[in-house]
Amino acid sequence: MKIHRGRIAQYKHDQLLRDYLKQNLNDLIQQKELIIDGKVKTQIATLDLPTLKFGEETQFLAQGGGAGGGGTGGGGDPVQALGGLLGGDHHGKELTVELDFDEFVKLAQEVLIDELRLPAFHEPTRSGEMETEDPSELDDLDRIGIRADLNLEETMTQSLLRNARERGLLDYDVDVQQDAWYFVEDPATFQNHRSVEVYVLDISGSMRGEYLALVRKTIFVLWHYLERRYPTNLRRYVVFQDVAEEKSRDEFFRVESSGGTHISTGFQKAVELLAGATEYDKFLFMFTDGETSSGDFDLAKKAYEDALGAFDLVTYGHVNPGGRGIGGFSEFVQETVRTRPGAAFANLVDLDTIRSAMRDFLTFFDTRTTAPAPR
Amino acid sequence: MLSEYDHVIQRLEGLAHDRGLVFDPVVFRLTDSDEIAEVASMGLPNRFIHWYFGGAYKELVTQQNKDVFTILELVLNTAPSHAFLRNANTYLQNVLVIAHVFGHADFFANNHWYRKSNKNMLNATEQHARLIRAYEGQYGGERIGQLLDALLTVATSVNAFERSPQERRKRLIYYLEERAPLEEFERVLLEAIREEAEYFDLIQRTHLINEGWATFVEAELLTRLLTVREWASLSVQLCNRPAPYTIGYTLFKHVRDRDGFARALEIRRFYEDVSLIDVVLTDELVQRLDIFVYDPKEKRKSYDLQKVKEMLITQKLYKGEPRIEVDSASEGRDLLLAHVDEDRKLEPKRVGLFLKSVYALWRNPIKLRANGKVYTYDRRGLSST
Numbered sequence: 001m002k003i004h005r006g007r008i009a010q011y012k013h014d015q016l017l018r019d020y021l022k023q024n025l026n027d028l029i030q031q032k033e034l035i036i037d038g039k040v041k042t043q044i045a046t047l048d049l050p051t052l053k054f055g056e057e058t059q060f061l062a063q064g065g066g067a068g069g070g071g072t073g074g075g076g077d078p079v080q081a082l083g084g085l086l087g088g089d090h091h092g093k094e095l096t097v098e099l100d101f102d103e104f105v106k107l108a109q110e111v112l113i114d115e116l117r118l119p120a121f122h123e124p125t126r127s128g129e130m131e132t133e134d135p136s137e138l139d140d141l142d143r144i145g146i147r148a149d150l151n152l153e154e155t156m157t158q159s160l161l162r163n164a165r166e167r168g169l170l171d172y173d174v175d176v177q178q179d180a181w182y183f184v185e186d187p188a189t190f191q192n193h194r195s196v197e198v199y200v201l202d203i204s205g206s207m208r209g210e211y212l213a214l215v216r217k218t219i220f221v222l223w224h225y226l227e228r229r230y231p232t233n234l235r236r237y238v239v240f241q242d243v244a245e246e247k248s249r250d251e252f253f254r255v256e257s258s259g260g261t262h263i264s265t266g267f268q269k270a271v272e273l274l275a276g277a278t279e280y281d282k283f284l285f286m287f288t289d290g291e292t293s294s295g296d297f298d299l300a301k302k303a304y305e306d307a308l309g310a311f312d313l314v315t316y317g318h319v320n321p322g323g324r325g326i327g328g329f330s331e332f333v334q335e336t337v338r339t340r341p342g343a344a345f346a347n348l349v350d351l352d353t354i355r356s357a358m359r360d361f362l363t364f365f366d367t368r369t370t371a372p373a374p375r
Numbered sequence: 376m377l378s379e380y381d382h383v384i385q386r387l388e389g390l391a392h393d394r395g396l397v398f399d400p401v402v403f404r405l406t407d408s409d410e411i412a413e414v415a416s417m418g419l420p421n422r423f424i425h426w427y428f429g430g431a432y433k434e435l436v437t438q439q440n441k442d443v444f445t446i447l448e449l450v451l452n453t454a455p456s457h458a459f460l461r462n463a464n465t466y467l468q469n470v471l472v473i474a475h476v477f478g479h480a481d482f483f484a485n486n487h488w489y490r491k492s493n494k495n496m497l498n499a500t501e502q503h504a505r506l507i508r509a510y511e512g513q514y515g516g517e518r519i520g521q522l523l524d525a526l527l528t529v530a531t532s533v534n535a536f537e538r539s540p541q542e543r544r545k546r547l548i549y550y551l552e553e554r555a556p557l558e559e560f561e562r563v564l565l566e567a568i569r570e571e572a573e574y575f576d577l578i579q580r581t582h583l584i585n586e587g588w589a590t591f592v593e594a595e596l597l598t599r600l601l602t603v604r605e606w607a608s609l610s611v612q613l614c615n616r617p618a619p620y621t622i623g624y625t626l627f628k629h630v631r632d633r634d635g636f637a638r639a640l641e642i643r644r645f646y647e648d649v650s651l652i653d654v655v656l657t658d659e660l661v662q663r664l665d666i667f668v669y670d671p672k673e674k675r676k677s678y679d680l681q682k683v684k685e686m687l688i689t690q691k692l693y694k695g696e697p698r699i700e701v702d703s704a705s706e707g708r709d710l711l712l713a714h715v716d717e718d719r720k721l722e723p724k725r726v727g728l729f730l731k732s733v734y735a736l737w738r739n740p741i742k743l744r745a746n747g748k749v750y751t752y753d754r755r756g757l758s759s760t
Binding site (some may be wrong): 004005006007008009010011012013014015016047048049051052053054055057058059060061062063064162 | 409412413416417420421422424425426427428430432433436464491524527528531618664665666667668669670671676683686687690696697699714719720721722725726728729731732745
């Protein structure tokens with residue numbers, strides 16, 4: 001049998017990469033654009049051998065543009081440096097390492113769970129749930145599914161329509177990414193362990209650096225617990241400043257911060273997204289510094305009340321990296337949660353406060369094991 | 376099936392001999408892109424396993440999967456030569472590769488520097504790999520891993536051409552080999568890594584002439600084998616090769632057109648990259664190849680022959696890396712290093728990591744003069760004055 005040296009070497013490399021990422025998680029997680037093209041990109045010097053390199057750009061040998069003659073390299077000619085190309089070996093090469101976002105999250109969770117010494121998750125008994133050995137009924141269609149459940153008829157129809165639209169040809173040229181439809185369980189009948197989670201993020205001017213790190217760490221830890229409890233869940237993402245917008249996951253993790261803060265819009269959008277949702281548990285996680293714009297306070301109060309009525313649990317994260325006092329709208333929410341079930345407040349200052357927020361969060365499940373599930 | 380290439384291999388080999396080429400037998404092997412990426416990332420198929428090669432392998436596989444870059448061929452400087460043909464190549468692409476491989480085989484067998492190289496390198500690397508595995512069992516994987524990291528870091532200072540003991544001593548790895556307080560097994564590994572590094576250093580220092588000659592031979596043979604139409608379609612691919620192929624090819628073609636094929640044979644025998652550039656490159660070729668010195672701050676290109684030559688030669692002499700020399704004032708336990716081109720700044724983050732690697736082998740304080748200061752690395756770590 002052939003020893004696959006390349007793959008063994010790659011395994012060793014990836015082990016080191018994991019160690020590096022763990023050590024540098026805090027810097028990586030603060031990158032404004034955490035996801036680019038579905039990947040987390042990192043420039044990692046230590047995965048190269050620590051050979052010496054020049055630290056500044058000076059003159060170099062290059063080729064390209066085809067301009068010929070002297071003069072400037074204007075006009076947008078592509079200039080290709082010849083340095084590495086003349087060598088022929090890999091020594092001294094910087095490797096840009098790309099990680100799938102899911103892989104990155106898993107690594108981050110390993111570090112955080114370890115650092116935070118988080119409470120173990122006791123799988124609660126699922127009162128109100130149906131346990132069945134029968135195979136599930138795939139009686140609905142969705143654009144997302146598993147290959148084995150591909151609905152050929154619908155997929156072919158979509159392919160035909162797309163080809164007619166794009167190329168003017170009645171051709172079955174299937175592109176699975178664009179055309180596929182899958183058989184899935186109808187969410188109305190599938191309530192066993194499904195949740196809808198809405199993540200709402202304040203992206204007004206102050207959202208950067210440590211602020212982002214705290215939010216993302218909290219979300220990754222939440223996912224760690226929620227994924228165990230709800231193997232099938234639906235996540236939706238909202239960002240807001242003066243207005244609120246739904247975003248894809250990737251967009252949510254590469255936010256541009258700007259504008260003022262209208263917390264009301266965030267809550268309103270989250271409630272809007274629940275329209276038609278039949279999921280068993282509905283969670284809203286709001287992350288903000290609480291400094292809502294003047295004139296928005298009363299609107300925000302009302303929107304918060306509406307959210308409490310619509311969701312099973314509304315967790316309000318007051319992102320507070322400097323550890324200052326709690327004021328503004330956050331103060332109102334902190335007061336409210338004392339008397340309201342289904343409301344939680346977390347003052348996110350550092351890892352310790354994330355830990356206590358998680359404790360509070362997990363009590364939600366403990367109460368669910370004793371009380372009948374809300375419908 | 377490799378057998379479908381038997382006939383064309385024989386034809387091309389015959390044509391090569393007719394053109395006056397002489398080489399060791401070539402063993403062809405048809406294989407997949409993955410194995411080619413594996414050999415390319417490790418340099419030789421049976422080399423010891425190291426994470427650094429794993430990173431290069433990962434990068435190559437990713438690039439191949441994305442069709443950013445594909446290695447068409449791979450050939451080893453051994454006797455016999457081993458050549459890998461990619462089974463995903465078209466028949467015509469592999470015909471081109473076979474012709475190209477005969478060019479390399481001829482270069483390996485005739486070039487002055489290659490004739491002195493170790494043609495038994497496959498056995499040597501196999502022995503090194505086994506030795507490393509044995510030492511890992513004896514001294515622990517972590518200790519051997521750290522030693523290999525340090526050795527591979529200083530191994531870039533080898534020079535396969537340098538014969539003068541005095542000059543060699545200015546290069547870090549040779550100095551350490553002679554004077555570092557190493558245990559016996561560490562010294563054995565240092566010699567093994569140095570030997571492998573010299574094998575690859577030779578390839579780097581002759582990359583342009585070697586690829587140029589192989590491409591030149593490929594064209595010489597294929598014009599005699601293929602129909603005009605087949606040749607025309609391949610010529611387009613020839614123009615899109617990476618820089619060493621096109622630059623080297625253009626230089627050899629220029630020599631043949633000006634001085635005849637015999638002169639081209641002579642150059643492949645006695646020259647390496649630096650002398651090829653120095654003797655053959657002309658103003659007209661610089662313009663035709665569109666190579667220039669580029670100043671990114673001024674966004675200015677210079678096609679000045681002297682400047683381009685100097686830059687190319689410096690690049691080849693020091694492999695584009697900072698030139699670090701062991702200072703002659705080094706004595707006893709004092710190891711003094713100096714960055715010769717002190718006007719250019721070194722990346723500060725790497726200085727500490729590099730000196731840490733050297734310290735792992737030297738085990739006594741080290742000083743490095745660079746970036747307008749003196750860095751010291753000792754048991755307390757890095758400091759600078």
